[in-house]
Amino acid sequence: MKTLYLVRHAKAGWSADAASDFERTLSERGIKDAHFMARLVHEKGARPDMLVSSPALRALTTAEIFAGVFAVPLESILQKMEIYHGGAQELLDTVRLLPDEAGSVMLFGHNPVISELANRFGDMNGEAMETCSVARLDFQVDRWSEAGPGKGLMMWHEHPEKRHTR
Numbered sequence: 001m002k003t004l005y006l007v008r009h010a011k012a013g014w015s016a017d018a019a020s021d022f023e024r025t026l027s028e029r030g031i032k033d034a035h036f037m038a039r040l041v042h043e044k045g046a047r048p049d050m051l052v053s054s055p056a057l058r059a060l061t062t063a064e065i066f067a068g069v070f071a072v073p074l075e076s077i078l079q080k081m082e083i084y085h086g087g088a089q090e091l092l093d094t095v096r097l098l099p100d101e102a103g104s105v106m107l108f109g110h111n112p113v114i115s116e117l118a119n120r121f122g123d124m125n126g127e128a129m130e131t132c133s134v135a136r137l138d139f140q141v142d143r144w145s146e147a148g149p150g151k152g153l154m155m156w157h158e159h160p161e162k163r164h165t166r
Contacts, residue, residue: 001103001138001139001140001141002103002104002105002138002139002141002142002143002144002147003103003104003105003136003137003138003139004095004104004105004107004121004136004137004138004139004147004152005041005046005048005104005105005106005107005134005135005136005137006107006109006114006117006118006121006129006134006135006137007037007062007063007066007106007107007108007109007114007132007133007134008108008109008110008111008114008115008129008130008131008132008133009026009030009054009056009058009059009061009062009108009109009110009131009132010026010027010029010030010031010033010034010037010058010061010062010065010131010132010160011026011027011029011030011033011131011132012024012025012026012027012030012058012131013025013026013027013030021056022055022056022057022084023056023057024056024057024058025057025058025061026058026061026062030058030062030131030132031061031065033131033132033160034061034062034065034066034132035065035069036160037066037132037133037134037158037159037160038065038066038068038069038070039069040134040158041066041134041158042069042070044136044156044158046070046104046106046136047070047104048070048072048104048105048106049101049102049103049104049105050076050078050098050099050102050104050105050106051063051066051067051070051072051076051077051078051105051106051108052077052078052079052080052083052094052098052105052106052107052108053077053078053079053080053083053107053108053109054079054080054081054083054084054108054109054110055079055080055081055083055084056084056110059083059084059108059109059110060077060079060108062108062132063077063106063108064077066106066108080094082094083107083108083109083110083113084109084110086113087113087116088113088116088117088120091107091109091113091114091117092117092120092147092148092149094107095107095117095144095147096144096145096147096148097144097145098144099144100142100143100144102144105144111128111129112128114129115127115128115129118135118137118154118157120149120150121137121139121147121148121149121150121151121152121154122135122137122152122153122154124154124157127157129157129159130159130160130161131160132159132160133157133158133159133160134157134158134159135154135156135157135158136154136155136156136157137152137153137154137155138152138153138155139151139152139153140153
């Protein structure tokens with residue numbers, strides 16, 4: 001079995017330092033939501049073997065916050081430009097090329113592509129992933145190359161609004 005956690009980056013804003021979309025930073029709310037969601041997902045038993053992120057600053061910062069909660073060295077976060085530039089097919093290809101030694105992988109990306117992939121894999125009924133939401137998909141496969149549309153079972157989908165109900 002393989003487990004894929006799809007994470008949409010936390011809420012971002014435009015700072016005076018951000019010269020481009022790629023350099024956008026997390027907002028104060030985004031930072032709080034990322035910490036909350038990382039702890040929530042950790043409490044749910046998530047133990048990813050690998051973290052893979054878009055290198056865009058807002059996604060990478062979200063991944064780094066999760067890495068801190070999971071006690072994963074920051075330098076071990078794999079950055080893939082395809083997550084930033086690509087569409088759903090490129091993201092699917094990225095998943096299919098993951099090393100089979102990794103039983104569970106947490107992938108940090110952007111909308112609309114991350115929502116599209118969650119819908120292709122786990123059928124979220126067209127639902128969009130909110131900022132900093134996390135979806136867990138389980139695949140009854142031995143190799144990542146066997147993962148594909150309709151082969152994932154959506155185990156859960158969490159979002160930061162839970163922070164306001166606790």
